[in-house]
Amino acid sequence: MELPPRLRQAVDKMLEGTPLPALQAAANQLSRRYRSETRDGRLHVGEMIAAKAYLAARLPATYAAIRRAISDVAELNAGDAPRTLMDVGAGPGTALWAALEEWPQIEEAILIEASEAMRQVGESLAQEIGPTRLSWRDMKIEGGLPGIEPADLVTLCYVLDELEPATAEALIGRLWALTKEVLLIVEPGTPAGWQRILKARRELIEAGAHIMAPCVHQITCPIVEPDWCHFSRRVARSRIHRLAKGGEVPWEDEKFVYIAASRLPSSARRSRVLAPPKVASGMVRLKLCNPEGEVEERLVTRREGAGFKAAKRLAWGDSLEE
Numbered sequence: 001m002e003l004p005p006r007l008r009q010a011v012d013k014m015l016e017g018t019p020l021p022a023l024q025a026a027a028n029q030l031s032r033r034y035r036s037e038t039r040d041g042r043l044h045v046g047e048m049i050a051a052k053a054y055l056a057a058r059l060p061a062t063y064a065a066i067r068r069a070i071s072d073v074a075e076l077n078a079g080d081a082p083r084t085l086m087d088v089g090a091g092p093g094t095a096l097w098a099a100l101e102e103w104p105q106i107e108e109a110i111l112i113e114a115s116e117a118m119r120q121v122g123e124s125l126a127q128e129i130g131p132t133r134l135s136w137r138d139m140k141i142e143g144g145l146p147g148i149e150p151a152d153l154v155t156l157c158y159v160l161d162e163l164e165p166a167t168a169e170a171l172i173g174r175l176w177a178l179t180k181e182v183l184l185i186v187e188p189g190t191p192a193g194w195q196r197i198l199k200a201r202r203e204l205i206e207a208g209a210h211i212m213a214p215c216v217h218q219i220t221c222p223i224v225e226p227d228w229c230h231f232s233r234r235v236a237r238s239r240i241h242r243l244a245k246g247g248e249v250p251w252e253d254e255k256f257v258y259i260a261a262s263r264l265p266s267s268a269r270r271s272r273v274l275a276p277p278k279v280a281s282g283m284v285r286l287k288l289c290n291p292e293g294e295v296e297e298r299l300v301t302r303r304e305g306a307g308f309k310a311a312k313r314l315a316w317g318d319s320l321e322e
């Protein structure tokens with residue numbers, strides 16, 4: 001997956017002239033803080049060089065993950081396309097770009113972000129965005145988001161892992177109260193990220209939300225540790241992305257996990273593909289989460305005709321109608 005050309009160009013322009021050693025050092029530090037899930041009361045991205053390192057080294061991957069989750073939401077959404085967006089912990093506006101790619105009709109977006117450097121970078125990139133009315137808010141989540149109006153689509157992407165557990169717990173209920181249609185939460189696809197998503201899932205179900213994706217039921221998650229639910233997106237690395245990370249390979253695989261909750265129930269019976277399908281001659285082996293709330297290994301053979309053809313087209317993360 002590549003960034004949309006307008007975003008790619010805006011990022012490249014923003015990074016022009018940034019000294020590479022400083023960018024690499026900031027990307028390294030950012031990566032260390034994310035990997036260790038450091039919570040020391042400081043934002044990971046406080047300075048402009050860290051915000052630029054985020055653009056070079058993380059935005060392509062978080063964009064790819066959010067874009068995929070938004071496609072899944074759009075595929076299953078029983079309601080109207082969203083007209084308003086609220087993105088919390090917006091960073092450089094990643095979710096805004098991903099949402100506009102799917103729903104260009106979004107008229108208004110509120111972007112809540114505590115880091116001044118991130119807001120500056122995000123506002124600069126967003127000059128390339130068309131007529132959508134944007135309002136960037138300098139706000140800390142811990143304050144409870146006072147005075148914020150509800151929005152059709154609410155997003156919280158790669159933020160829960162930066163919050164204290166008590167703040168994260170209070171935030172889910174607050175965001176659901178501010179959601180008119182769909183709430184989407186995306187996290188890194190690690191066991192810890194999955195646990196945070198499971199916790200949010202339980203809170204949302206208790207609050208009366210209908211889970212729309214990736215889960216295909218509201219029953220207790222059937223996945224048992226050491227397994228964990230996650231998905232993957234292959235991301236093309238641009239030259240500056242490779243240089244910032246000091247890597248040679250022209251792509252990376254971003255593992256992510258997400259949950260989308262809707263105000264509307266869905267009557268569709270679907271299963272979700274939980275791992276890369278194994279294709280052998282005349283057969284496809286699928287690991288599925290099914291609507292009965294079970295993890296199932298399903299073998300689809302050539303004898304099943306159209307079902308086999310459909311199974312061969314499935315990829316990790318796709319859903320299929322039952």
Ligand SMILES: C[S@@+](CC[C@H](N)C(=O)[O-])C[C@H]1O[C@@H](n2cnc3c(N)ncnc32)[C@H](O)[C@@H]1O
Nearest residue numbers: 062089090091094114115118140141157158162
């Ligand atoms: C990993 S970045 C994610 C940015 C963007 N959502 C994305 O997916 O690319 C997390 C963002 O949340 C912001 N953030 C972290 N803690 C916050 C808090 N307590 N209040 C407001 N913003 C916060 C950070 O400054 C950072 O921009």
